[in-house]
Amino acid sequence: MENTVKKQIVVIGAGITGLVAAYRLLRSGFSVVLLESTLQLGGMAASFHLGDQPLEYLYHHIFTSDRYLIDLAEELGIDHELAWYSSREALYINERLYPFVTPLDLVRFREIPFSQRIRTGLTVLHAAGLTEWKAFESCTAAEWLSRQGGRQAYEKIWQPLLFAKFEDDAEKVSAVWIWNKFKLRGHSREKTGGRSKLGYMAGGFGTLVTKLADRILAMGGRIYLGHTATDILHTPDEDRRFTVSCILGNCHMVQFNADGVIATIAGRQFANITGNLKLSKAYAQQVFDLRYKGNLCVVLRLKKSLSPYYWTTVCDRLPFVVVVEHTNLTGPERYGGHVVYLSRYLDAASPLWTEPDGEIFRLFTQALSRIFPDFTPDDVLDWRLRRTRYAQPVIGREYSKHMPAMDTTIxxxxxxxxxxxxxxxxxxxxxxxxxxxxxEAMKRDCMAEGNP
Ligand SMILES: Cc1cc2nc3c(=O)[nH]c(=O)nc-3n(C[C@H](O)[C@H](O)[C@H](O)COP(=O)(O)OP(=O)(O)OC[C@H]3O[C@@H](n4cnc5c(N)ncnc54)[C@H](O)[C@@H]3O)c2cc1C
Incomplete structure (x- = not known):
């Protein structure tokens, strides 16, 4: 009798990780409950409607080397929705906009001495071809980049880039992190001309999110939006091993019993809901020590285009660190205007994090007109701001020794x-x-118990 009852797994978080975990578990014969605290699927890849067109709250594209996502799109029959575009990039530095579209643009980049331009180009090329990351683990990105490309190149280009993502933690970030960025971009360049090729889905990546959710529901999975998991209790003597408590928007509590739980959430969020479990002290500490930057992202719909570039990295100290003109990748036709994202990573303790939306919009648009003097606030048709508390993990040196394993101690x-x-x-x-x-990890535990 017992073997005919499907094992029930509660998956916490309906971002891409949670949706994929739920989909795979259902395909392997589990019963699945998927809990999401917001009222939307997709997590950081969630979308809203701009006119009748879905668009991500946060800019998203993929690289040609993103095999797991491309293979999944094929499996779900939506690979034909993926289109590949040539991307144009630029750097804003010392109040000037420099194109960085082909390798020749680096040679022409007069902000650093010629020899350091060559060394910088070689560093990026060399790093893209390296496969052995362990060699970089004990080194920070700052040390590695200044050694490879020269101090001025580091201070002018890389330091502002690291600061843009990690602020005060910039100098602590591991060389492994920056090496990965070079690798991704390197693999996503066209064979001729060296321009980046980036992928975007018709209907945005919400197409993938919706397809996964449809498949989950079709296989009998249950998805609960507006359900925030607040506590996981271990109940080994009951029918099922765990009880997951949830709070709903109207403050009601509900509970779900589970044979297994997969949490696809940030470390602190996990620590908050597992306080009543007997995780080993060492594991709980590793989870608690995980650090993240938050992100503020303003998306604007504009009457006119700002520049020919898809991606402009801002090295000068402005309130945002990147300008992403999405419609320079995909074309503006479907959005009724030009879509531009302005993004900033920061600590949640930073005063900017708690500024009202209108003030952040004002600061960001004011700075935008410094980069693009033709831009005025009158060009804005509409806008919205997204705050993401756990947007970017801070990856320090020797991270492999500190990272908590997927298999917890329970x-x-x-x-x-x-x-x-x-x-x-x-x-x-x-x-x-x-x-x-x-x-897969959940299936392994079942096999180990002799109950696939
Ligand atoms: C500004 C920005 C730009 C990005 N651009 C790109 C890009 O161009 N290309 C790319 O590939 N990636 C990009 N990413 C990263 C990408 O969005 C993420 O890697 C990916 O979406 C993470 O998915 P996830 O499911 O792991 O996490 P999340 O999307 O964070 O999902 C976790 C979910 O768990 C929910 N949750 C949290 N706590 C609870 C709880 N207690 N109970 C229930 N639910 C809970 C959250 O609401 C959330 O929906 C970008 C990210 C940012 C911040």
């Missing part, structure tokens, strides 16, 4: 958050892989 309890993507960095492609790995 069987059938898995942690699969984006801080466990290493040596690569977070991204939808690796979220797909993480979701698959989490489902």
């Amino acid at each position: 069987p059938f309890l898995k942690l699969a958050g984006m801080a466990q993507i290493y040596p690569e960095d977070r991204g939808m492609n690796y979220a797909v892989r993480l979701g698959q790995q989490a489902a």
